[in-house]
Amino acid sequence: MPGYLPFAGALKLPAFLCDNCGFWQRHVAAPPACPLCLDARHVVPQQGWRFRTVAEAQAAFPCHWAEVEPGVWKFWNDPVTGIGPSAYLVTTPHGNLGFEGCTVLSDAALDHVAALGGVAVLSASHPHSYAALPQLQDRFDPELALPAADFAWSAALRVSWPYDDQLEPLPGLVLHRTAGHFDGHAVLFDRARGILFCGDALKFELDPEDPRRALTISAHKAFVRGVPLTPAELRRYREVFAGLDFVQTWTPFEQAANVGRREVLALIDSMLAGRPHAYPVPLAELG
Template identity: 35%
Template sequence: MPAWICWTCGVQQAESDTPPASCPICTDERQYVGWEGQRWTTMAELAGERASELREEEPGLLGIGTQPSFAIGQRALLVSTPNGNVLWDCVSLLDDAARAEVARRGGIDAICLSHPHFYAACVEWADAFDAPILIPEADRQWIQRPSDRVRLWQDSVEPVPGLTVARIGGHFDGAAVLHWPAGAEGRGALLTGDTVTVVQDRDWVSFMWSFPNLIPLDPATINQIVERIAPLEFDRIYGGWWGRVVIHDGAAAVRRSADRYLARLRGERPA
């Protein structure tokens, strides 16, 4: 039986003879059902229409996207370390080119995910590389394709020695970031998906309950995000899409972006 993939969000569902009636990810107010209604595809159909796009983001960091773009268009990141490799976030397509390149780099020791919108075909990737999928307990309800490979965690987890995934909340209760101390030439990198999203002005980031529907977060949650990120040392931020990178001064970008966000919520305008 196929594991159907939602055309709008790209998240794969449990195997079934016929497509589900709806996608729970898309009917939630943080996402949306496409204007043409609920549509489904399969991994085989995607492989016939699209191909993986592989880019070296920096030494030890491989970007994995899909060309032409599919669903919400994110790219995953493979972090390679001396202690093992971690796939951060996921995409809906796994083709021969991506499989071969990831295998050449040593495979995947764990898959970690920023939030449910980026779960994509994580079970397919986990099965291909015999890897566990680490999902925060707080987002258990959003797992669309159950698997024995799923491992639930609470506030933080170390998928391989030297890498830390921390739950910061916000976009989802289990929204998380991955801290890579060796990234950015040893200055540290934070991989965020869009739990902390890098905006068009790449000196800044932002935070939302819903990005497509433009629903903001509340002040208490913004403060919580900043507080949970504060202990992590990093200079660079990798968001969830190609080019969405804060190159330098990432920790300060989070703080000043939160201050700006909170000021606008209070009704303050720039001088």
């Protein structure tokens, strides 16, 4: 494909990871700044930017993994700088789907993914959790399904399966664009397990005694800055979530086993009843 040839070389450039947010860029040398930090949903590092090569990040940020639910694996870095999202691998008889990226994957983690059958389809909710997606694309050459509305953030990747509002890339695993947090923000619904991988559409505070139990729930346009969503954005969230029969809700940071569609819709309805806000609401107050 002649039109693709100039782009192919760009994907062979070295990757550099932003210490402040974990976003990956491909450059001939360390970039001067990070576009994701400069975006209004994040913050500029007060001590200046630091960019790491993949090898430097692998040495600094150990990667861990665990099977959180049968057939659903979580990968994360600890310790880590930046926002430190988790990555998920959902295994199915029809192939595996990777959703979200942790900051960096170790070689051992990539080998573990290979032992589980690799990755047939790769996706993410929004650019804050793209992170190590380039590693998975380079190793497994999966279909990369991302909303067209966030295409501008995917320069370190090759999008092979853009979609508008909904896509079912594997049976029972459905991507839905919610917009809101980003124009292309999307969620993944695992129909068989009743899990909604909600990206940054929602945020939880967890019980210190039980990391699978959420105590509060909130929604934001920009979590770091405490910016609320607008009523129209909340109505879009409600429209998407109301049609999904989920009993668990997982962000890139929390896996809330006690929050499902009823609790999420109760939050959104309470927010729509008054002026926009971004503060956490105790689940006990939502009935």
